[in-house]
Amino acid sequence: MGFPVLTLVTFMPLLGALIVLLLPAANTRAIKQVAVITALVTLALGVIIWAAYDRGAGGLQLQERAAWIPSIGVDYHMGVDGVSVPLILLTTLLTPLCLWYSSFTIRERVKEFFFLFLLLETGMLGTFAALDLVLFYVFWELGLVPMYFLIGVWGGAKREYAAIKFFLYTLTGSVAMLLGFLYVYFSTGTFSIPDAAASMEAMRPFGANFTVVSLAFWGIFLAFAIKLPLWPFHTWLPDAHTEAPTAGSVILAGVLLKLGGYGFVRILLPVFPSAFRYWAPLVATLAVISIVYGALVCIAQWDLKRLIAYSSVSHMGYVMLGIAAAAYALGTPQQATSGAIALNGAVLQMFSHGLITGSLFFLVGVIYDRAHTRDLRAFGGLGSIVPYFYGFMLVAAFASLGLPGLAGFWAEFMVFRGALAIMPVAAVVGGLGIVFTAGYILWKIMQHVFLGPPNEKWLKLPDMHSWEIITLAPLMASIVLVGLYPTPLVNIINTAAAALSELL
Amino acid sequence: MPASEVLTLLSPELVVLVGIALVLALDLAWRDQPGRLLPFVALAVPVVAVGPVAALWGRRESLLSGMMAVDPFALYFKLILLGAAALVMLGSVRYFQTRAGRQGEFYLLLLLATLAAMLATSATDLISIYLAFEFVSLSCYVLVSYLRGSRLSSEAGLKYFLFGAVTSAVMLYGMSLLYGAAGTTSLEGIAKALRGPAASLRWLAVPTAVLLLAGFSFKIAIAPFHQWAPDAYQGAPTPVTAFLSVGSKMAGIAVLVRVMVVAMGDFQPAWARMLGAFAIVSMVLGNLVAAQQTDIKRMLAYSSIAHAGYIMVGFVTFVLDPAAFTGLNGVLLYAGVYLFTNIGAFLGVIAFEEATGSTTIADYEGLIRRSPFLAALLAYFLLSLTGMPFTGGMFAKFFVFAPAIQAGSFGFLLAAVGVATSIVAAFYYLNVVRLMFFRTVEGANRLIIPGAVRVGLAIAAAATLLIGLYPQPLISLASRSVVMLGALP
Numbered sequence: 001m002g003f004p005v006l007t008l009v010t011f012m013p014l015l016g017a018l019i020v021l022l023l024p025a026a027n028t029r030a031i032k033q034v035a036v037i038t039a040l041v042t043l044a045l046g047v048i049i050w051a052a053y054d055r056g057a058g059g060l061q062l063q064e065r066a067a068w069i070p071s072i073g074v075d076y077h078m079g080v081d082g083v084s085v086p087l088i089l090l091t092t093l094l095t096p097l098c099l100w101y102s103s104f105t106i107r108e109r110v111k112e113f114f115f116l117f118l119l120l121e122t123g124m125l126g127t128f129a130a131l132d133l134v135l136f137y138v139f140w141e142l143g144l145v146p147m148y149f150l151i152g153v154w155g156g157a158k159r160e161y162a163a164i165k166f167f168l169y170t171l172t173g174s175v176a177m178l179l180g181f182l183y184v185y186f187s188t189g190t191f192s193i194p195d196a197a198a199s200m201e202a203m204r205p206f207g208a209n210f211t212v213v214s215l216a217f218w219g220i221f222l223a224f225a226i227k228l229p230l231w232p233f234h235t236w237l238p239d240a241h242t243e244a245p246t247a248g249s250v251i252l253a254g255v256l257l258k259l260g261g262y263g264f265v266r267i268l269l270p271v272f273p274s275a276f277r278y279w280a281p282l283v284a285t286l287a288v289i290s291i292v293y294g295a296l297v298c299i300a301q302w303d304l305k306r307l308i309a310y311s312s313v314s315h316m317g318y319v320m321l322g323i324a325a326a327a328y329a330l331g332t333p334q335q336a337t338s339g340a341i342a343l344n345g346a347v348l349q350m351f352s353h354g355l356i357t358g359s360l361f362f363l364v365g366v367i368y369d370r371a372h373t374r375d376l377r378a379f380g381g382l383g384s385i386v387p388y389f390y391g392f393m394l395v396a397a398f399a400s401l402g403l404p405g406l407a408g409f410w411a412e413f414m415v416f417r418g419a420l421a422i423m424p425v426a427a428v429v430g431g432l433g434i435v436f437t438a439g440y441i442l443w444k445i446m447q448h449v450f451l452g453p454p455n456e457k458w459l460k461l462p463d464m465h466s467w468e469i470i471t472l473a474p475l476m477a478s479i480v481l482v483g484l485y486p487t488p489l490v491n492i493i494n495t496a497a498a499a500l501s502e503l504l
Numbered sequence: 505m506p507a508s509e510v511l512t513l514l515s516p517e518l519v520v521l522v523g524i525a526l527v528l529a530l531d532l533a534w535r536d537q538p539g540r541l542l543p544f545v546a547l548a549v550p551v552v553a554v555g556p557v558a559a560l561w562g563r564r565e566s567l568l569s570g571m572m573a574v575d576p577f578a579l580y581f582k583l584i585l586l587g588a589a590a591l592v593m594l595g596s597v598r599y600f601q602t603r604a605g606r607q608g609e610f611y612l613l614l615l616l617a618t619l620a621a622m623l624a625t626s627a628t629d630l631i632s633i634y635l636a637f638e639f640v641s642l643s644c645y646v647l648v649s650y651l652r653g654s655r656l657s658s659e660a661g662l663k664y665f666l667f668g669a670v671t672s673a674v675m676l677y678g679m680s681l682l683y684g685a686a687g688t689t690s691l692e693g694i695a696k697a698l699r700g701p702a703a704s705l706r707w708l709a710v711p712t713a714v715l716l717l718a719g720f721s722f723k724i725a726i727a728p729f730h731q732w733a734p735d736a737y738q739g740a741p742t743p744v745t746a747f748l749s750v751g752s753k754m755a756g757i758a759v760l761v762r763v764m765v766v767a768m769g770d771f772q773p774a775w776a777r778m779l780g781a782f783a784i785v786s787m788v789l790g791n792l793v794a795a796q797q798t799d800i801k802r803m804l805a806y807s808s809i810a811h812a813g814y815i816m817v818g819f820v821t822f823v824l825d826p827a828a829f830t831g832l833n834g835v836l837l838y839a840g841v842y843l844f845t846n847i848g849a850f851l852g853v854i855a856f857e858e859a860t861g862s863t864t865i866a867d868y869e870g871l872i873r874r875s876p877f878l879a880a881l882l883a884y885f886l887l888s889l890t891g892m893p894f895t896g897g898m899f900a901k902f903f904v905f906a907p908a909i910q911a912g913s914f915g916f917l918l919a920a921v922g923v924a925t926s927i928v929a930a931f932y933y934l935n936v937v938r939l940m941f942f943r944t945v946e947g948a949n950r951l952i953i954p955g956a957v958r959v960g961l962a963i964a965a966a967a968t969l970l971i972g973l974y975p976q977p978l979i980s981l982a983s984r985s986v987v988m989l990g991a992l993p
Contacts, residue, residue, distance in 0.1 A: 071830065071979045112872075134902075138893040145892060148934070152942040160942050164934060171930050175923040178902075182909050 004064050005052065006078040009045040009088065010125045010139075013038060013095070017118035020111060028110040032103035035114035039096035042121065046092030050492075053085050058495030060131065060194060068135070074191050077132040082496030083265050083347050084128045086489060087258055090354045091128065093474070094254045095121045098247035101362060101471045105246060105369065106154065113154060117247070120146035124255050128262060133181040133191045136267070137174070140223075143256060144170050147248065154245040162236075162243035169236040173223030180219035183212070184271060197270035210275075217275040220268055221283075227260030230320055231290040234313045241309035246365030249305070253312050254358035258350045261319045265347065269323065269500055273330050280328035284419075284426040287324055290317030292429065295436030299444065304367070304374040307444060308360045311400065314433055315353050318415045321430050322346030325419035326501055335422055339501035340494065342418025347493045349411035352399070352482055356408055359396040359475040363389065366468050367449075370461055376444055381454030386463040390450050392472050399479045401441045402434055406483035410490070505567060513567050513574045515556035516582055520619045523549030524612060531608030543597040543956075546611035550586040550593070550618065557582050566989055570690045571632040572623070573989040580836055580985035581625040581758040584843050588750040589618040591847045594960030595854040596743040602858075603651060603741070610650060614747065617643035621755035628766070628989065630679045630689040633759055637675075637723065640752055641668045647747070648740040660739025667722065667732040675719020678712045682767070685712075691767040692990035699770065706771075713768055713775035717782070720763070723756030725805075726812045727785040737805030742857055745801055746850035749808045750843050757812075757839065761819060761832070766990045772823050780820040780914060784921050786813030791925040795932040800853055800865050803932060804846075807889065810929060811842060817918045818904035821911040828915070829907035836982035837903045841896035841971055845888040848964030851957055852882035859951035868936055870945035878953055879940045881961050886933040888968050891926055896971030896978075901926065903979075 016038025023031050053061055063079035080088065099117060106113050123146065126139030144167060152163035185191055188199040226233040241249050269276055276283075294314030301307035322342040329339030366389060367382075368374055383390045399406035402413075412434065419427035464472075482489060511518065527546050534542060557579050564575045592614065600607035620639035627633040645668065649661025683689050685705035686697035698706055721729040737745045768775065790810030797803035818834035826832075855878050856871070857863055871879040888895030901922075908919035953961075971978050 068974075069976050069979065071976065071983065109872075138898070141893040141898075145887065149941060152938060160938055163942070164931065164938065167934060168927060168931060172927055175926060179905075179909060179919065179923065182906050185906075186910055 005045060005049055006062055006064055006080065006129045009042055009049060009092070010078070010122055010129055012042045012045060013118040013121035013125070017115045017122070020115045020118065023111065025111040031111050031114050032099075035099045035118060036096060036103060038118060039092075039099050039121070042125075043092040043096055046089045049080065050085055050089050053080065053082075053492065055082075055492055055495055058082065058499065063131070068132075072191070073189075074134045075132050076135060077192060078129045078135075079131045080129055082492045082494065083262065085492055086347065086351045087128050087255075087262055088125060090258070090351055091121065091124050091255045093478070094251060094354065094358050097358075097362075097471050097474065098250050100467070101250075101365070102245070102247040104465075104467050105365070109153060113150070116146040116149050117251075120150070120251065124251075124259065127259050131193045133184065133193060133196070133267075136193070137178060137181060140177075140259065141174055143259065144174070147252065147256065150248040151240055151244045154248065155243040157243070158239065159243045162239040165236045166240040169226050169233070173226035173233075176219040177223035180216040180223075183216035183219075193267060193271070200271050213272070213275050214279070217268070217272045217279065220263075220272075224260040224263035224268065225286075227263070228257060228316050228320060229260065229313060230286050230317070231293050231313065232286075234290070234294075237313060238306050238309045241312070241361075242303065242306045246361060246368075249309075249361040249365075250358045253309070253361055254354040257312060257316055258354060261316065261323070261346065261350045264320075264323045265343070265496075265500065269327060273327070276327040277330045280324045281423070281426075284321055284324035284328070284423050287317045287320035288426050288430045290314065290320065291433035292436065295433045295440065298440040299436060301440075301444070302376050304376055304445070304449070305361070305364045306374075307376075307440065308357065308364060311360075311437070311440070312353070312357055314437065315349070315357070315400070317430070317433065318349050318412060319346045319353075321419055321426060322349065322415040325415075325422040325426070326497075329422045329501060336501050338418045338421035340418070340497045341414050342422065343497040343501055344490060344493050345411050345414025345416075345418055347497065348486065348489060349415060351489065352407035352411050352479070355475055355478050355482070356396055356399045359392070359472060359479065360400065362468075362472055362475070363393050363396060366464060371458065376448040379449040379455060379458070380452045381450070382458060382461070383450035385454055385458055385461050388464045388469065392464070392476060393445070393450070395476050395479060397441045397445050399483065401438050404483070405480075407479040407486075409483060410486045505565075510567050513560065513563070513565055514572075515560070516553050516586075517619055517622055519553040519556055520549055520615055520622065523552070524615045524619065527608065527611050527615060531612065534608075540601075542608055542611060543593060543600075546615060547590060547593045549615055550589040553586050554583065557586070564987065564989055566628065568632075570692070571629045572626045573628040574626060575987055575989045576985040577762070577988045578626040578758070580982070581754055581839070582622050584754050584839055585618055585621045585625070585751055587843050588747060588754070588847060589614060591843075591851065591960050591964060592743050592747045592751070594956045594963075595746060595847075595851045597956040598858055598954040599741065599743055599854060610647070610741075613643050613647050613650070614744075617647060617747065617751065621751055624755045625758040627759065628691050628762070630683060630691070630694075633763065634676060634679060637719075637759065638672060640723070640755055641672065644744075644748060644752055647744045648736050650741050650744060654739070656739035657741065658739075660736045664732050664736040671719050671722035671729060674715050678715025678719065681708055681715070682712045684708075691763060694767040695770065695990075709768065709771040710774045713764075713771060714778070716763060716768075717760070717775060717779060720756055720760040721782060724753050724760065724812050725809050726782050726816060727789050727809060728782070730786065730790075730809045733809060734802050734805045737808075738799055738802045738863075742801065742850065742854045742863070745805075746847050746854070749804065749850065750847055753808065753812060754839055754843070757815060757819075757835070761835065762988055764823070765988060769823075776820055776823045777914060779816060779823075780918055783813040783816035783820060783918060786810060786816065787921055787925040791928040791932075795928060795935075797932075798865055799863050800868070800936065801863050803865065803936075804849060804853070807929065807932075808846065810925065811846070811889070814838065814901065814904055814922055815842075817908050817922050820918065821904075821908040821915045824915060825907070825911040828910040830903065830979075830983060831907070832986040833979065833983045834900075834903035834907060836985055837975075837979060838900040840978055840982065841888075841900035841968070844964045844967040844971070845885050845895070845897055848961060848968060849882065849885040849889065851960045851964060852878060852885060855953045855957045855961065856882075856951070858954060858957070865936060865939065869939045869943045870948055871940040871951075873944055874948050875951040875953060877958070878951065878961070881965050883937045883940060884965055885968065886937055888972070890930045890933050894969065894972045896968045896975070898972060899975045899979075
């Protein structure tokens with residue numbers, strides 16, 4: 001065990017949170033500085049992890065392991081592979097931007113806000129690094145409480161409803177997941193994720209009782225599906241995203257949803273490969289419904305923030321479709337390559353969706369701070385009034401639409417390229433989602449907000465401040481970079497995806 | 505056994521007894537100037553008594569002709585009771601100074617109740633069990649109706665007394681049947697007799713189990729013998745409510761576990777599922793009704809019914825499948841966590857009542873501005889009761905639900921009801937958090953929290969956090985404490 005960089009990256013935000021807690025509440029300047037600096041240090045650690053991961057070797061690296069609750073064999077076991085490294089980088093990138101942006105927009109109860117936000121980052125990073133089921137559960141739940149407060153205290157008009165709905169939905173999933181984890185423990189005698197994956201494998205095809213295996217599978221599935229969110233478990237999302245403060249929406253859409261997708265890849269696929277393959281058609285069906293339904297709702301939405309929230313339902317459907325296709329391909333050697341491509345696409349989609357939707361929610365925050373409305377019918381012709389905002393929105397929206405050369409394209413391309421060979425019908429129907437996405441991006445956002453005759457009401461609308469540009473510039477650069485040169489990212493993801501698609 | 509040995513084994517109780525005499529004497533001596541020091545003298549008693557408990561650690565002896573036993577199981581529960589008494593006293597200092605002129609009697613009664621509960625955890629004979637139980641009950645009846653001027657308090661005491669008298673009679677009837685069948689009142693003797701010479705009367709075990717469980721369930725406040733609890737919890741002085749919810753509940757659990765395992769273990773098929781059904785009703789009813797309460801003491805009363813149900817899940821699964829997960833460990837672990845979490849929550853309620861005079865949930869609105877310390881800690885205890893990570897509550901739930909999953913389909917049913925009702929529980933615990941944090945009230949004054957309550961809150965929160973971060977020491981302690989004299993290995 002070398003330098004414990006994973007422990008450091010996970011608990012660095014917690015350290016910052018504790019420092020924030022000790023500062024006097026009136027000294028908001030120091031609180032903001034501590035928070036942003038902590039998040040930047042964490043970002044540096046995220047970059048170090050990215051650089052330190054040996055792509056040639058693949059597999060789990062940077063592992064740390066120490067006994068935590070020896071009576072029941074629970075370890076403090078951290079480690080990363082090609083799936084977690086990009087997501088850790090994404091988290092450490094989005095958090096400082098959120099904190100930087102919030103240091104200008106949050107004026108009430110500053111100390112609590114930055115304390116909770118840093119606590120949330122520890123929860124997210126811990127989840128991406130945990131290799132023990134109990135540890136994973138602890139970090140998973142840790143993310144829940146701060147987000148509940150972020151929505152409930154700093155949210156919009158319906159914040160109390162949105163906060164408790166978010167909490168209860170996630171908690172329902174969590175307890176089902178806990179029961180599933182216990183089943184895994186009682187079947188394999190270990191809480192370690194890699195060890196459990198190895199021994200459940202030995203129980204192929206279905207162990208003794210397929211009904212029980214399926215129950216455990218769906219219990220864990222429920223938690224990840226709610227988080228993802230997959231239709232029909234998505235109804236908390238529009239409320240939570242719409243009511244949350246801007247930085248909350250960004251981190252919710254940018255990272256918290258990825259916890260669901262990550263869970264499928266980290267736990268469900270390796271531990272329940274056979275059950276996942278058996279249920280893959282059903283899962284793919286739900287994914288396709290999410291894609292199409294989410295996009296259709298977007299077309300019918302007039303609230304800009306709610307529209308982007310629903311676009312997450314649609315876009316995270318691609319993630320699920322990619323994973324389901326990869327699961328369905330398990331055990332069929334001639335489809336292993338397609339499965340790996342679909343899985344690569346799914347993880348890449350998580351990363352790029354984090355960048356894109358993060359940007360979009362920031363941009364919604366920018367316009368809402370000025371216009372105090374998010375009603376698409378109220379805008380029009382903003383393109384000539386706020387050119388910077390127009391430019392940023394253009395990049396983010398077209399990336400969301402999947403324009404080649406931007407981050408969204410490669411992920412969608414790979415998901416559909418992989419899925420088409422494995423589940424052609426699902427892929428074709430899911431492809432409709434791309435068409436509808438073009439519809440709502442171009443018609444609802446571009447046309448209603450920026451094109452047409454300028455609305456006189458907004459003629460004096462100020463363009464983006466420099467600090468808003470500083471917030472968005474790194475995201476724009478990343479979107480273009482991933483769009484033009486995705487190779488480093490795909491290489492690292494592929495080390496994990498290739499291994500996962502040869503499970504059976 | 506020489507007398508000195510007996511006295512050594514009873515030293516924790518003797519320390520409390522001497523403390524009681526001291527408090528009584530000082531109360532008389534300081535009659536003219538109501539002693540400001542008296543609460544702290546009383547507080548020293550349970551703290552000092554931890555010493556002899558620790559010194560006896562690991563002993564397994566039967567004494568007083570088999571009436572009492574000193575074993576790890578009893579000592580563990582004694583620690584919990586002493587902790588409960590100490591924390592409750594920290595919350596009582598200001599409470600009784602401002603409310604009742606005669607605070608000396610309160611500490612006296614609280615120490616008496618603690619002593620009685622400690623004796624109950626050691627009792628291994630139907631007679632000593634009944635005596636200890638009545639001793640606990642009588643002290644508690646007076647404690648509940650302690651605020652003589654308050655009609656609510658008197659009504660609560662009366663209700664508690666009437667229910668208690670009836671269930672005591674029922675339990676006593678069960679004990680007499682058991683004695684009639686086995687010809688002995690010793691728990692171990694009963695098990696032996698029904699296995700051998702009195703085997704023809706084994707059928708009596710079923711009705712007896714029902715009658716005994718009725719009596720125990722009353723003390724623990726599990727459904728359907730819980731009806732007294734909401735009124736008594738609401739009407740009693742809040743520190744007394746805190747003690748009822750942990751002290752007398754834990755004494756009841758200790759006795760229930762000992763009697764059912766040692767004397768009735770053979771007849772497990774006759775009662776385990778019935779107790780499981782009680783647990784299900786407690787979890788469902790406790791949580792659903794708690795969600796509708798407007799008074800925080802009443803809400804916590806119903807929540808404590810639900811928590812007793814969770815603990816019973818742990819016990820019933822242990823009985824159904826002793827090898828499941830870590831066995832009886834879950835019950836003991838839950839008891840340890842519940843001590844800090846629930847008394848912590850009650851200390852928060854006491855602090856708020858001290859400062860505002862209210863126990864209405866709606867009045868907690870905007871507490872974060874009025875006292876960030878109190879709001880944060882109370883929220884933390886409520887999250888622990890919900891079972892969130894980095895609180896002891898999470899591991900407590902984990903260790904009672906995990907064995908349940910392993911113990912067949914009935915165990916799975918218990919676990920499923922348990923987790924489903926925890927979600928309902930999250931709703932009403934968080935409702936308080938919502939009011940405290942999401943709302944702000946303009947012009948509300950800052951609250952002043954008495955120093956002793958602050959100390960109590962801090963201790964309880966630190967313990968809950970410590971267990972949540974690193975539960976291993978408590979787990980080890982609990983797993984060494986499952987040893988009961990006379991229980992089959």
